[in-house]
Amino acid sequence: MADAKLVRGTMLLTGATMTSRILGLLYIFPFTLLVGQQGNALYQYGYLPYTILLSLATLGVPMAVSKFVSKYNALGDYRTGQRLLRSGVVFMTITGFITFLLLFLLAPVIAGWVLPSDGDPSGNSHGDVVFTIRMVSFALLIIPGMAVFRGYFQGFQSMGPTAVSQVIEQIVRILFILATSFLIIQVLDGSLGLAVGLATFGAFAGGLSSLLVLLYFWKKRKAGIQEKISESNKDHQLSLMTMYKELIIYALPLSFVGLAIPLFQAIDLFTFNDAMSSYGVNAGEAETAYGVFSRTTHALIMIPVAIATAMAVNLIPAITQANTNNDVEKMHSYMTKTFQLILFFTIPAAVGLTVLSTPAFASLYGLEDVGVGSMVLGYYAPAAILFSIFTVTAAMLQGMNRQKHAIIGLCIGLFCKLVLNFGLISSFGVLGGVLATILGYIAAVGFNIWAVGTFASYQYTHIGKFAAKITGFTAIMGMAVWIVREGGSVVFNTSAQSGFVAILVFGVLTGLLIYLILAIRTGVAEQVLGNRFSFLKTRK
Structure with a gap:
C-alpha cells in the first residue's frame, strides 16, 4: 500500500x-x-x-x-x-x-x-x-x-x-x-x-x-x-x-547542478551586449539577437529537453537504490535505459528543429525577426542533446554519491563558456554565443560521461551502437523533411505566416511518421519504450 x-x-x-x-x-x-x-x-x-x-x-x-x-x-x-x-x-x-x-x-x-x-x-x-x-x-x-x-x-x-x-x-x-x-x-x-x-x-x-x-x-x-x-x-x-x-x-x-542553464545564460547576460558592440551592431540589434538567443529559440529547444529528461530522470531513484545495494548489473541496466530514452527523443528533435528552423520560428513568433531567429535556432538546436545528457549524467553522479564530480563537470563547462564567450561573440556575433554554449556543454558532458564510466565501471559500447542507429534513422528523416521544406516553400506562400505554418505541419508529420516507422520496424521503439510496439516489429 x-x-x-x-x-x-x-x-x-x-x-x-x-x-x-x-x-x-x-x-x-x-x-x-x-x-x-x-x-x-x-x-x-x-x-x-x-x-x-x-x-x-x-x-x-x-x-x-x-x-x-x-x-x-x-x-x-x-x-x-x-x-x-x-x-x-x-x-x-x-x-x-x-x-x-x-x-x-x-x-x-x-x-x-x-x-x-x-x-x-x-x-x-x-x-x-x-x-x-x-x-x-x-x-x-x-x-x-x-x-x-x-x-x-x-x-x-x-x-x-x-x-x-x-x-x-x-x-x-x-x-x-x-x-x-x-x-x-x-x-x-x-x-x-x-x-x-x-x-x-x-x-x-x-x-x-x-x-x-x-x-x-x-x-x-x-x-x-x-x-x-x-x-x-x-x-x-x-x-x-x-x-x-x-x-x-x-x-x-x-542547487548548484540545477543552476547549470541559468549560470550559462548569466555569462551571456553580462557579456553579450558589450561583445555585440565590439562586433559592430547597435544596441537595438544586439538586444534583438539576445532576445532570440536567450529566450525565444531557447524555449523551443527546451521542449524536447523537458520531455526527455522528465522520462529519464524518473529512473534515477532506481539507479540510486541499485548503487546502494551494490547491484552493479541492475544499475548499468537503468543507466542504459536512461541514455536510450534521451537519445531516442532528442537526436531527431534537434535535427528536426535544425531543418525546420525557419518555418518553426516564423510560425510561432511571426515574420518580424525570422532572419536572425531561424539562423540562431538552426545552429542552437543541437544543444538540446547536450542539455539532456548533462542533466541525466549529473543526476546519475548524484545517485552514486558522486555529487562533487557533477559540480566539477559543471565548473569545467562554465569556465569554457566564460573564457570563450566574449571573443567568439566579438568575432561571429550571436552565433559566437551559441558556439560558446555548445563548447562549454561538450566539456561538461565529456567530464560527466568519463566520471560515470569510471566510478560505475560502465561501458559505452552498446550505447554507441544505439546512438549510431538512431543517427542513421534521423539522417533519413532529416532528408525527407528537407525535401518537404523545399517543396513547401514552392507550393505555399512564404510571404505570410500561414505559409510557414503549413510547411511546419507537413514537415513535422513527415518526420514523425518516417522516424517512427523506422524505429518500430527495426524493433528500436520496442527496445526503448516497451513491448507495446512489438506487434509491428519486423519478423526475423
Whole structure:
C-alpha cells in the first residue's frame, strides 16, 4: 500500500512538473507577439538575476526538507520534522527578505553590468532594466519560505499539495504576464519598459497564489499531522545548527547542478551586449539577437529537453537504490535505459528543429525577426542533446554519491563558456554565443560521461551502437523533411505566416511518421519504450 502511494505520488508530482514546465515554455509565443524580441531581452535582464538568487536560496530545499522529514518520520520522530518546518519557514523567509533587498537595491548596479556604457537609444534604457529587476525581486519575499512547506508535505509522501501549488503558481503567473502586457501595450498604449517590468511582477502573483494553496492544504491536514506528532515516541532533540547542516548536505549539490542553464545564460547576460558592440551592431540589434538567443529559440529547444529528461530522470531513484545495494548489473541496466530514452527523443528533435528552423520560428513568433531567429535556432538546436545528457549524467553522479564530480563537470563547462564567450561573440556575433554554449556543454558532458564510466565501471559500447542507429534513422528523416521544406516553400506562400505554418505541419508529420516507422520496424521503439510496439516489429 505504501509503495502504491509512493508511486502514485511520484507520478502526480512528475505530471505537475511537466505541465508547469510546458506552460512556462508555451506562453513565450504570445508574449513575444506582444513585446517583441527587445521585450524578451528586457524580461531576461530582470528574470535571470532573480532566477539565480532564487535558485541559490531554494533549489534543492523541497527535496532536502522532504528527505529530512521522511527520514525522521520513519524513525518515529515526527517532532523533529515539525521543528524543522517552523524554524525553516522563518529562516527561509528571512533569507528571502535579504535576497529581495540585495536584488532591489543592487538593481542599478546590475543594470549597468548588463547594458553597454554608451546608452544607445535604439535599445532598452537603463531605467527600464532597473524597474524590471525591482519588480521581479518582490517574489523573493514569498517563494523561499513556501519551498519549506512543499518539502514538508513531500516528507509525508503527500505530493498533492506541491503538485497543485506548482500548476496554480504557473497558471496565475502566465495569466498575469499576458494580461498585463496586453493591457498596457494594446489598450493603454503604454511603453514597452512599463509592460515588461510589470509583467515580471507575475512571479510574485504566482508565488502568492501557490502559498495560499499550500496554506489551504495545511489547514485541512494539520489535525492529522498533530495527531502523529502527539503519538511520536521519539525525539532526537537536534539543535538547529545540526538540522541545517544536514539540510545543506542534501541541498547544496542539487542547487548548484540545477543552476547549470541559468549560470550559462548569466555569462551571456553580462557579456553579450558589450561583445555585440565590439562586433559592430547597435544596441537595438544586439538586444534583438539576445532576445532570440536567450529566450525565444531557447524555449523551443527546451521542449524536447523537458520531455526527455522528465522520462529519464524518473529512473534515477532506481539507479540510486541499485548503487546502494551494490547491484552493479541492475544499475548499468537503468543507466542504459536512461541514455536510450534521451537519445531516442532528442537526436531527431534537434535535427528536426535544425531543418525546420525557419518555418518553426516564423510560425510561432511571426515574420518580424525570422532572419536572425531561424539562423540562431538552426545552429542552437543541437544543444538540446547536450542539455539532456548533462542533466541525466549529473543526476546519475548524484545517485552514486558522486555529487562533487557533477559540480566539477559543471565548473569545467562554465569556465569554457566564460573564457570563450566574449571573443567568439566579438568575432561571429550571436552565433559566437551559441558556439560558446555548445563548447562549454561538450566539456561538461565529456567530464560527466568519463566520471560515470569510471566510478560505475560502465561501458559505452552498446550505447554507441544505439546512438549510431538512431543517427542513421534521423539522417533519413532529416532528408525527407528537407525535401518537404523545399517543396513547401514552392507550393505555399512564404510571404505570410500561414505559409510557414503549413510547411511546419507537413514537415513535422513527415518526420514523425518516417522516424517512427523506422524505429518500430527495426524493433528500436520496442527496445526503448516497451513491448507495446512489438506487434509491428519486423519478423526475423
